[in-house]
Amino acid sequence: MAATDIAxxxxxPAADYQAFLDEGKFMLLKPRKGGAPFFYPRLAAxxxxxxxxxxxxxxxxxxxxxxxxxxxxxxxxxxxxxLVDLEEGxxxxxxxxxxxxxxxxxxxxxxxxxxxxxxxxVLFFEPAE
Numbered sequence: 411m412a413a414t415d416i417a418x419x420x421x422x423p424a425a426d427y428q429a430f431l432d433e434g435k436f437m438l439l440k441p442r443k444g445g446a447p448f449f450y451p452r453l454a455a456x457x458x459x460x461x462x463x464x465x466x467x468x469x470x471x472x473x474x475x476x477x478x479x480x481x482x483x484x485x486x487x488x489x490x491x492x493l494v495d496l497e498e499g500x501x502x503x504x505x506x507x508x509x510x511x512x513x514x515x516x517x518x519x520x521x522x523x524x525x526x527x528x529x530x531x532v533l534f535f536e537p538a539e
Contacts, residue, residue, distance in 0.1 A: 438498060446499045473520065474516055522535055
């Protein structure tokens with residue numbers, strides 16, 4: 411078999427990330443040779459362009475950086491949208507569940523919680539204890 415005949419599996423960062431969530435795992439990509447984890451999953455590390463990446467488990471711990479309340483017409487419930495600074499460094503958008511939307515505060519410690527929604531894993535956060 412020639413080197414050109416070797417099948418290399420395609421890199422599918424977004425699909426792999428979703429597959430991990432579907433299994434109940436919160437994972438981040440990071441460069442193998444050092445460097446910080448990053449979010450959103452992509453083919454190359456931000457700033458460096460490094461493509462030698464690996465999946466690592468996220469701690470799930472973070473802090474609310476920003477929050478807004480989305481008001482909807484009844485009967486749809488209001489909900490929050492937050493930016494969370496993860497302990498590992500990246501910032502991502504999600505929701506804090508398990509408390510009233512208006513109870514979420516900037517600086518609040520939160521922890522990741524994966525829930526199944528319509529058959530797919532979805533990353534939410536809840537207040538840390």
